[in-house]
Amino acid sequence: MDELIQYGPFLAEGFLENIKLALVAGVISLIFGTVLVSMRVSPTPVLRAAGTIYVNVVRNTPLTLVLAFSALGLSDTLGLTFSTVPRVNSFWVVGLGLAAYTSAFVCEALRSGINTVPLGQAEAARSIGLTFMQSLTLIILPQAFRSVIAPLGSVMIAMIKNTTVATAGGYLADAAANMKEVFDTTGASIPIFLGIVLAFMAVTLPVGYFTGWLARRLAVVR
Known part of the structure; x- marks a missing residue:
C-alpha cells in the first residue's frame, strides 16, 4: 500500500495518457469505421472489395503488430511526423494505429446494424x-447506429483496455509502461496492480452501463 501512495501520482499520469489515447482513437475509429461500412455495402465492386480486404486483414492481425507497423512503417520508414516532440509524435502514431485496428470492429458492428434495416426502406x-x-446517410445509418449502441459500447470498452498495449508502438508514457517501471524499481506490488485494475474498471x-441504458432508450421498434 505504501508503494501505491508513493507512486500514485506517477501511475495516475500514465493512466491519464491511456484515457487521452482512448478518446482520440475512439473518435477516429467511429469516423473511419463508418467510412469502411459505407464501402462494404457500396454498389461499387472495387470499394466493396477494398473494405472487405481491409476489415478481414486488420481483424485477424494482432494489435501489437498493428501498433508496431504504425511506429516502424509509418513513422520510421515513411517519415510520418505529427510533432517534433518524440512523446507527442508517438502518442499520435499509436492513436492512429489503435484507431485503424478498432475501426474494423466498428465497421462490422455497424454492418450488423445495417442488416437489421428492412430492405423495403432502401x-x-x-x-x-x-x-x-x-x-x-439519411435512412439506413441512423437506424443502424441505434441498433448497435450496445455492441459499439463493447468495442469501445475493448479499445480502452487495448490502450495498455501502447508500448508496442513505442509510446512509453501510459499506465502499463509506468507500472512496469515501478515494478522494475520496487519489485512486483499487488496494491499497485490492483490500483491500475480498479482505475480501468472505474472507466x-x-x-458499459451507459451504452446499455442508451441502447434500451433508443431501441428501434420493428
Whole structure:
C-alpha cells in the first residue's frame, strides 16, 4: 500500500495518457469505421472489395503488430511526423494505429446494424430518387447506429483496455509502461496492480452501463 501512495501520482499520469489515447482513437475509429461500412455495402465492386480486404486483414492481425507497423512503417520508414516532440509524435502514431485496428470492429458492428434495416426502406428511398449515399446517410445509418449502441459500447470498452498495449508502438508514457517501471524499481506490488485494475474498471463499467441504458432508450421498434 505504501508503494501505491508513493507512486500514485506517477501511475495516475500514465493512466491519464491511456484515457487521452482512448478518446482520440475512439473518435477516429467511429469516423473511419463508418467510412469502411459505407464501402462494404457500396454498389461499387472495387470499394466493396477494398473494405472487405481491409476489415478481414486488420481483424485477424494482432494489435501489437498493428501498433508496431504504425511506429516502424509509418513513422520510421515513411517519415510520418505529427510533432517534433518524440512523446507527442508517438502518442499520435499509436492513436492512429489503435484507431485503424478498432475501426474494423466498428465497421462490422455497424454492418450488423445495417442488416437489421428492412430492405423495403432502401427500395423506397431509391423509388423517390434518393442516391445510394443519401439513402445510406439519411435512412439506413441512423437506424443502424441505434441498433448497435450496445455492441459499439463493447468495442469501445475493448479499445480502452487495448490502450495498455501502447508500448508496442513505442509510446512509453501510459499506465502499463509506468507500472512496469515501478515494478522494475520496487519489485512486483499487488496494491499497485490492483490500483491500475480498479482505475480501468472505474472507466469501463460506466461506459458499459451507459451504452446499455442508451441502447434500451433508443431501441428501434420493428
